[in-house]
Amino acid sequence: MAFLFGRRPRTNTVDLPKQAKEQISRLDGPAGAAKAEELAKTLAQMKFVLQGTQEVEASPEQVYTLVTGMIQEDLLYLLAINLQRLPFEARKDAQVIFSYVLRFRPPTASPKSEPIALSYVINNRPEVFVELCNGYDQKESATPAGTVLREVLKSEQAAAIILYDDPTANGNSKGLTGIQLDSRQSGEGVFWKFFNWIDQGSFEVGADAFTTFRELLTRHKSLVAQYLSTNFDLFFDKYNNLLVKSESYVTKRQSIKLLGEILLDRANYAVMTAYVDRGEHLKICMNLLRDERKMVQYEGFHVFKVFVANPHKSIAVQKILLINRDRLLSFLKHFLEDRTEDEQFIDEREFLIKQIRNMPLQPVEPTQKPALLGSQSR
């Protein structure tokens, strides 16, 4: 890094954000490429201020100056929307800058306090998170944006901002204060774009988007449980049709696995009971058992078992299982037979066989019905 400072006079830390902003504003101009190179140098210097090197420690005062300067110049937002236009190394530097800035607490602040820049974005500039998600629109920005996002998502408020982003919501009550946890989503918000990024993008983009998607849906339990309950139909319609039925092996396999995890998470009990109540969900799942790829069958099994183990099976589910009872019994007997080492799987398979064999021959009205989720007012 030293070579940067040998040749040119070093810009004061105080001026770095302003300089970066100015360079970004000229990216579109006639000398855009040259400006991009200059911007890259500015970012490299910012990175150096923030993280130091293996030999030199970063100075907290300098970092503080830089972070507050970046907030003033709205640089986080500008970087988020221009990520894909930066040169290769500068994109990685921008990613590092984001990570450090959003984690930074002044040395005097309590270690439990929210980092200042993170708090600023959450309360005043939620668009930064939304634009980071939009980084998945381009291959170039996907990885750096995704890496930053997954760190940001450790904050429940940040996750809520992304989940509840909804451009069609009336008024300008954006951001954290505008979130109503029980408001139904239109499906136009940035969260819903993830379904397309996962399935339509190139492998790298899709894989990264899925990792973030998964983080969104598994980290903050009660937030997600509420969200899925409220948007049950919209969510599972997209989930089943775009992800579980995807043509892509990776999308399919990973989303079945994640589905199993979501359903079996205790926090999502209401979501699970509603999910396994539907006959059409069981159909999708039974078709997974017959997929020609073993790992798809296997992941499908772990969703299927939930339907069978449910002591309050709906009439629709019972009917499907009963019509296929003999087929299921002989099918399960030889299902994934080569998994001889997998004792838990074998136990569960035996359990399912027993359950199916012991089902009453006529569907029985379940004694308990799931909460009506999402579909109530449809």
Next chain:
Amino acid sequence: MSSEGAASQYQVLEELGSGSFGVVYKAIERSTGDVVAIKHIDLESSEDDIQEIQQEISVLSTCASPYVTQYKASFLRGHKLWIVMEYLGGGSCLDLLKAGSFNEAHIAIICRELLLGLEYLHQEGKIHRDIKAANVLLSNSGKVKLADFGVAAQLTNIKSQRNTFVGTPFWMAPEVIQQAGYDFKADIWSLGITAMEMINGEPPNAAVHPMKVLFLIPKAPAPRLEGNHYSKDFKDFVSQCLVKDCDRRPSAKELLRHRFIRSAGKVEGLRELIERKQEWDGGKMKPSHPRLYEETLNNMPKHEPDEWVFDTVKASTIAPRKNTTKRRKLSVIHANGQGITSGAEEAFKQLDLKDAPLEYSSPPPVTVKKSTIRKQPSIMQLATPTKSRQASSQKKPLQPDMNFGNSGCSTVRICRRVSDNSTTAQVNSDISVPGSTRDENRPPMGGTVTKEAILGRRVFNRIVDPSFQELHAQTSNQAKREALSRLADAWSALDAVDPEGEFQFIKTMMERVQADPKLSSHLTPVKGTSRDGTPQASPQKSPTKLVLAQNNPHLRSHRRRQTSMAPEPEFKEKLSNLPGQAVPGMEHTKQLADVLYGRWAGGLRNRWPAV
């Protein structure tokens, strides 16, 4: 995530070899005519979270350095993931070592280039974690590049540390093994071991069992190059890399200023190594045919006849059942009774309790467990935010986890590969038993060498140790593996101290087995039946077979080398490698060998029924 069309942009040619996750092919990019290497990873054969495989891609794709193999693209084709990378025609340093050890001048050049590569990686917050000759590739013009980022780590904070136990035992730094937290310096240690590997043809302790090496490295003093056939500078360089205290170990940047490195020549000088290897290959018989890429069609036997029936109104399917309904009605009522329903109910409730029978925890279990482990620390992170930055980037559990994702896999793979290695060493040292100098780790047998002692050692080298390795490789249960390796260690201690007693022990055991008619009938297989199908394998070498494809050219040349290396007087010993040969004085071990071979062949058949 799919881009089937992308595959047609490449004309896939012959196989180059098989790596950690799959087979690597040479290919031509149609649009540019460039030669590339494409790694095919069969995702269907991997239980691991696909995410772990993506890790490799994400590390590679964020590297842009002349010292790191260049990543070009990746895409899915069915359930295979194709990773396109630059083609490096010189092969790996491990390949090049087959034609003989390198000299110091060559090693200096390679080390300089590797240090430049490591300097880049470390500055980027990446740790390679598996530096060894096998992962260093050369281009045709002699350029040196780091490859195989299968277990590499990306840190978000350049000062944070890792605890995950990954790498290949012989090359692992003490702090990695001790899991006390390590950083970039771990790569420097491995570089030092790699330097020794290049001058000696194998890493230090190559003859020791890999599990034992894991105890040895933290305990023993750091390996050194000794003797005056090495230059002072080289010895000093190696000793600087191999400083056990990682805080005192120099960084890549500092080592670039070392005399040994500064005096290194140009990379073009490495062409000599490539040419030497080509000559060496030429001297050997050409591998009969290059393995060509063949499209594997997925002909899964489909049992179509009984598709699910979702159509409730299909009368025909319901009708016949009606007849039986009446008869079954009684049992239905029973089945509906308290016992079973509540049983099911119970089980269902337990679904979300942690210890329920249906709990979603094992085989995908492994991964789910992982995610629970992963989340627990995150709760703590909220409470102690100072720690959270360190853990923040880590998708892996902080706990020592021998099994995490692909690295677990690679550790196993590595152990197997290693067992291949150590078998080689054993075979070598075995061939030259009298006055062997290679085998430093065994105390040399003193003046009172009895025949029993030689035989005892032989039993260990040929029978006991390979069997342990084989069993170990076949055992998946962690606890069982540990118990097994403890036993293996104990046995090897016996072998070191008292080979004579070892021989007596085996002998007594064999006699007792034979004395018991029931046991002897079970332990003595019918001759011939157990060894059909794989005639080229001998029981002693079984671990080797598990690692490399049968027709792997390296393996073949390796085997040839072994046989050609056997000097004339040891002719009988050479023959004894082949099945069915009676070894004088060893008749009694033959049955044991047969049993072991039979078991191994059985295991093999289970794994690859088609072979």
